[in-house]
Amino acid sequence: MKVYRFGIAGPGVIAEKFVQGLMVTSNAVLAAAASKNISRAETFLEKYASKYPDTKAYGNYEEMARDPDIDAVYISNLNDAHCDTAMLFLNHKKPVICEKPFALNAMQVSQMIDCARLNNVLLMEAMWTRFLPVTERVVSWINDGRIGVPMHAISDFGMALIDRPEHRTLSFHNGGGALLDLGVYPISFFNMIFGGQPMLIQSMVAKANSGVDIAFDAVFRYKMTHNLYGEDHVTAYTTVSIDKNMTNRMLIIGSLGSIEITNFFAGQSAALYRSVEPAIVIEREPVEIFLPERVDFGYSHEIKSFLNCLDNGWKENPIMPLSDTLDVIKTMDLMRMQWHMKFPQEN
Template sequence: MTADEGGGVRWGILATGGIAAAFTADLIDLPEAEVVAVASRSEDSARAFAERFGIARAYGDWAALAADAEVDVVYVATPHAAHRAAAGMCLAAGRNVLCEKAFTLNAREAGELAALAREHDRFLMEAMWMYCNPLVRRLKALVDDGAVGEVRTVQADFGLAGPFPPSHRLRDPAQGGGALLDLGVYPVSFAQLLLGEPDGVTASAVLSEEGVDLQTGAVLTWDGGALAALHCSLVGATGTAASVTGSAGRIDVPGGFFHPERFVLHRAGRDPEEFVLGPAEGPRSTLRHEAREVMRALRAGEKESPLVPLEGTLAVMRTLDTIRDRVGVHYPGENG
């Protein structure tokens, strides 16, 4: 049965790397999900992935998966330089799509995918799993309800120790390499989840010999007076912490802010309040929350998720474009 008929949702996996394996491992534990096909540019890689996860069909090219009418939704897990081509092919063939972040190389490509989804009346969502995390949703609800007053400052960082050799995809301009699109998308998305698209952007970066950013710092500002100080790095393991400071309090996420297991609300005259991920909500590192949101939306006949709306994704891509423009990072495969 298809998702539209109220049965299990049939997934296709496009790409066979580490994030595809992690997502598939979570999917196969969900009774409402069925992984029915996988595709790679290498037939051997697709077959090995299919054998590993017990998937019925393995394709040695993307087009075959896109044409598979027994697939309800395709999870696109290629490097982001290929997202436009892979997700676009699936949407044009009538498949619904969950596409990894960064959504595309740039905002123009992201807009093209959104237009394709509308043209073909298909569901499309960025795999920004942070937005689907129960604790992040709780944090946003608290901020929206005024728990910290008017938001003044957001801080967030995401850095990996490396070192990554020049041959690694994270340093390859042709694959959209650099800290910003792979890691910085999280701090930017966190800030914009709470404050929306910024009115001002300043940024500075340390670039590699290949021309991608090894680490980037950005300051986003809003006309109402709010400011976000954000950092990402491929040359140092940061604490991956975040904080939201307002006129009446502060929320601290002590580590792993993009998939937290706890955060603390501080307000003047009150004891700190700790919010913890509940046992029923699963381990903090799970990708199941975004998978469940996709399946919920498909069953409801929705073309995008209210948790990860396309306009929010496009707004983040515009900010990433501006940051890259400020620091001088450009990719050879960019469409315009």
């Protein structure tokens, strides 16, 4: 069994959760961390010294990219740096798993994809939600026809992330905002359920003083369907906010039933309901509940899938294909266009 040696580009809070995932993965180890501030990389690695005594700290990404001892790179620096960082490692033939949002816009994502293909290297968005056992179960319930045809999905997704006006998520230059940091989750989830981009988007935004979005509401139409009586449509809604907590639930309504996911982005649990006649007083108990045990924060599942691609020589992950990553960022680009919100890098 090949054991893959991971380098971390951007060792911050999110990277700690990634290493938690590494620690429960038998064929991967933490090998290095790189930060423009080398002491940041050193401090990060020290935390895991007992488990991973043999690691290297780098004060820049280039050196880590040239290190022949690194088998794969996890990127978790600021949103605006993802594109350049990913391309640097890809050009050094390092397989890359890069945090979401994958980049600032579709142009950057296209460049990353082209770069990976040119170098014939594995590139994958770290959309961990797609690899969670709860998500797997939900997808299999849908594929097995347990809720009939999925017709709607509804998500309220909010976290009180902002605690000061200088917070990263409010930074216009670094690609902050509710859409890129949190909105990407429901949008990517909808893309997975309904199989592609929406054909119609209606959205409304509330902006921070810095220019990014603090909160938004959006309705997406995925398909028009037709029945004996006329049209019907397949739609999804999300309300997303970085200044307050919400229930973070995902509801999927099908023609024969519905699925409710608790903390959908982290795949806490899922419940399957049968559709009921519109009786007035009904007991509505789930037909099935799925509540998996957690072995880590939840990143181990995407890590295992990434490693499986490496083992098989795949250059793309079939569960989180690059075409979906590109579709999702295109949807987000369109929403920002509706909001007249361009990042400084886009002017």
